[in-house]
Amino acid sequence: MVAGQRLVDIFQPTHYDIYLDINRATKDIAGTVAIKGGAKQTEILLHQKFMTVQQVMIDDQVVSAVVDDDSETIAFTAPHTGEITIVVDYTAPLTDTMMGIYPSYYQINGEKKQLIGTQFETTAARQAFPSVDEPAAKATFSLAIKYDEQVGETIIANMPEEKVVDGVHYFAETVKMSTYLVAFAFGDMQSKLTQTNSGVQVGVFSTKAHQASELNFALDIAKRAIEFFEDYYQTPYPLPHSWQLALPDFSAGAMENWGLVTYREAYLALDENNASLEMKQRVATVIAHELARQWFGDLVTMQWWDDLWLNESFANMMEYVAIDALEPDWHIWELFQTSEAAAALQRDATDGVQSVHVQVEEPAEIDAIFDGAIVYAKGSRMLVMVRALIGDDALRRGLKAYFEAHQYGNARGADLWAALGQAAGIDLTTMMNTWLEQPGYPVLTVEVVAGQLQLSQQQFFIGDGVDQDRQWQIPLNSNYTDVQELMVTNKVVLGDYKTMRQQAGAPFRLNVGNTAHFIVNYAPDLLQEILADIDNLDAITQLQLLQDLRLLAEGCQISYAVIVPLLRSFANSHSGVVNTALYQVVNNLKKFVMTGTEAENQLQQLVNQLSADQFTRLGWQGQSDETVADQVSRPVIVDAALYAKNAVAVSSAHELVVTNRTALVALPADVRADILANEVKRYGDRALFDQLLSDYQTTADGGYQRDIMVALTKTKDVTFIKEIISYFKNSDVIKPQDLRGWYRGILSNDQGQQLAWDWLRDEWTWLEKTVGGDMEFTTYITVTAAVFKTGKRLAEFKAFFEPKIDTPGLGREITMDVNVIAGRVDLITDEKTAVHQAISKAL
Structure with missing residues (x-):
């Protein structure tokens, strides 16, 4: 094969007949796949992984085949080019890696059970059936599945079941789609069904470990989301049904399999009577994200994985568009500001970060580009920026044309910009290439020079960064009406500031609404004008001020000591976004103080003064x-109040635990994690530890499981910490999908950091074997770097990870995270004294 050539360039499948015989007891799959398609040459390659191939036939003739596990292929020679039918008989294992076809484990009344499901994105369909496992190799699929069926079990797939013959379940032929979207599941399930106004069957499925009522919220959101998207996209949902399935073991948050969307249980099943607003919003946005993908990603699919953002970024924006329409009282765009925007700005400021559009070839590289802060969060900010620029009507017209042109096919980023640009009557391609093809983002410095208001752009870095003179086309979104729409040069002079100020009657601001991906460094006099007018500023503007000041301090463009005296100005806000941004700054100050020192005591006093009235x-x-x-x-x-050791908060939290001791899940869900963490840290004993660990293993409430993980990892008892770590490899206690969270919790705990770090280094080979094929694997490196803040830890991190820098899929993350830790160490060294003095002075 020529380097860089895709398998689809050799053989284009048109239809798959897939027969699978799955035995849960032996964890074996026996399969036969018949693939019809067009051969463009006689030397054919199909993808496979972990398979034993018994026989390959082409047009009823047995041919010799060579299996290459390194390239994940089967090679053979066809008798001719043109239309052929390839039949492969093979066996493959059921694995416990949460990829391919795999079992999920759960308990009902102490009995361990399993539910079989699938996860084929990015390149795991080849673990289930030989195929051309590439996004552009779209085909139709007919599934026939036999399994060791027990009475009362349910099986579901992308399409409706047509018949059952001799224990084999046959499903209707799919529409034309990519291999990674094929999905099915079977086991002892319950469901709730409804129908959209256009006749689409909508269902939510889960194990019977959940109460039936826990499916109601998701069913309502799913139904209304499909109806919303059909109207917004002006394109009908193209399948007869849309099933939503909660899998007990699921690595990611959810997966947009066409017609059978799979979810982590916590992001689908929900007890509305005791669920936090955060969890309701999370479940709703995840469902809306995956259903947005039924069109944008499934109906029209990226040509190759380098345009992954086409799927993920767009759906990330549309989840907020949809939920804002379905639940307007939630003000969901405020969550976008405190989650997506904040994550993108933090990650994208690290030198070496990937661009939104990034070239990839090998499977490990493909898995490594699923950087949530870039492909999801930054990409969605780009699209929010475009939506703000062209308006909603043009966006909808452009999308309708895009779907009509590319439905059941593949597209590239340029195709989207062409459709949207034509609908809006402007050239989007040139502007958007500056954002999608380049990593990072600019900081705009605003100052008055010789009476003239002047802007200049430069790439912003947290930590060391090599300035490569990148330049962006920036939507300025100023509150001054006579300021140009786009800044396309490095510097621009806007005019006489006094005159502009008098005409506007307000301090000068940029990026109104915080819709564009840049931050602003106002000269001190201009910043003071804005702060003096703070009571007249809306919540998003106040959040933006705090956000930009925090980032500028992280990037050493201003001192954190300058921000400390400003915090009181925001402390009495009744805005959720302002409070979130304020305490993000406060939490960042914690890295400057050591546990048990006077500096920490003073920071706690300041936090108490900021938060007491609000509490x-x-x-x-x-x-x-x-x-x-x-x-x-x-x-x-x-x-904040509990960190500050607010006496009323600490004691009343303890009283709540005492009152609810027999059913801790009944604690107020919004603050349950904080209450439990307070109890574990300050009043914890063996009985509480055992109770929470038992609850974690037996509850079907994903939100409660997360709260227990947060709380137990806060323990100060080294005996308990060692016991938790001893369970890291025991999937009967700690689910592999949750392991990263448990590890990070212990690593963040001063009493547990060394133990957790030692575990990671000692068990890296096991970890790589267990979850190394998972797109979440590199985040073990990311979360480690997010915690470390000393020169000693930096040296240890480099010593362990730099020898692995050539491991496929790990190199970029390791290089970036060395930079992240080094920047944090330098910041603390340079700023610690000034921050301590500012905190002391603020009391």
Whole structure:
């Protein structure tokens, strides 16, 4: 094969007949696949992984085949080019890696059970059936599945079941689609069904470990989301049904398999009577994201994985567009500001970060590009920026044309910009290439020079960064109406500031609404003008000020000591986004103080002064008539009050545990993690530890499981820490999907950091074998770098990871994270004294 050539360039499948005989007891799959398609040459390659191939036939003739596990292929020679039918008989294993066809484990009344499901993105369909496992190799699929069926079990797939003959379940032929979207599942399931206005069957499926009522919320959101997207895209949902399935073991958050979307249980099943607003929003946005993908990604699919952002970025924006329409009282775009925007700005400031559009070839490289802060968060910010620029009507017209032109096919980023640009009557391609093809983003410096208001752009870095003179076309979005729409040069002079200021009657600001991906460094006098007018600024503008100041301090363009005295100006806000941004700054100050020192004590005093009145106002339990902003603020304020050792908060949290000791899941869900963490840290004993660990293993409530993980990893008892670590490799106690969270929790704990770090280094080979084929694998490196802050840890991190820098899929992350830790170490060294003095002075 020629380097860089795709298998689809050799053989283009048109239809697959797939027969699978799956034995859960032996964990074996016996399969036969018949692939019809067009051969463009006689030397044919198909993808396979972990397979034993018994026989390959072409047009009923047995041919010799060579299996190459390194390239994950089967090679053979066809008798002729043109239309052929390839039949492969093979066996393959059921694995416990949460990739391919795999079992999920759960318990009901102490009995261990399993549910079989699939996860084929990015390149794991080849673990289930030989194929051309590439996005552009679209074909139709007919599934026939036999399994060791027990009475009452259910099997579901992309399309409806047509018949059952001799224990074999036959499903209707799919529409034309990519291999990674094929999906099925079977086991002892329950479901709830409804129908959209256009007649699409919608269902939510789960194990019977959940209460039936826990499916109601997801069913309602899914139905309304499909109806919304059909209207917004002006394109019908193209399949007869849309099933949503909660899998007990699932590495990612969810997966957009066409017609059978799979989810981590916590992101689908929900107890509405005791679920936090955060979890309701999370479940709703995840469902909307995956259903947005049924069109944008499934109906029209990226040509190759380098355009992954086409799928993920767009769906990330559309989840907010949809939920804003379905649940307007939630003000969901505020969550976008505090989650997506914040994550993108932090990650994208690290030198070496990938661009949104990035070249990839090998499977490990493909898995490594699923950088949530870039492909999802930054990419969605790019699209929000475009939507703000062209308007919603043009966006919808452009999307309709895009779907019509490319449905059941593949597209590239340029195709989207062409469709949207034509609908809006502007050239989007040139502008968007500056954002998608380049990593990073600019900081705009605003100053008055010789009376003239002047802007200049330069790439912003946190930590060391090599300035490569990158330049962006920046939507300025100024509050001054006579300022140009786009900045396309490195510097621009806007005019006489006094005149402009008098005409506008307000301080000068950029990026109004925070819709564009840049930050602003206002000269001190201009910043003071804005801060003096703070009571007249909307919540997003206040969030933006805090966000930009925090990032500028992280990037050493201003001192954190400058920010400390400003915090009181925001402390009494009733806005959820302002409180979130304020305490993000406060939490960043914690890295400058050592545990048990006077500096930490002073920071706790300051945090108590900032949060005490708000804690008194909000309390532990929400009121029926309170605002969404209060619901968003409560967990932020409670966390701050408990960190500050607020006596009332600490004691009343303990009283809540005492009152609810027999059913800790009943604690107020919005703040349950904080209450439990307080109890574990300050009142914890063996009985509490055992109770929480038992609850973690037996509850079907994903939110409660997460809260237990947060709480138990806060323990100060080294005996308990060692016991938790001893369970890291025991999937009967700690689910592999949750392991990274447990590891990070212990690593963040001063008493557990050395033990967790030793575990990671000692067990790296096991970890790589267990989850190394998972697109989440590199985040073990990321979360480690997010915690380390000393020169000693930096040296250890480099010593362990730099020898692995040539491992496929790991190199970029290791290089970036060395930079992340080094920048943090330098920042603390340079700023610690000034920050301590600023905190002391602020008391």
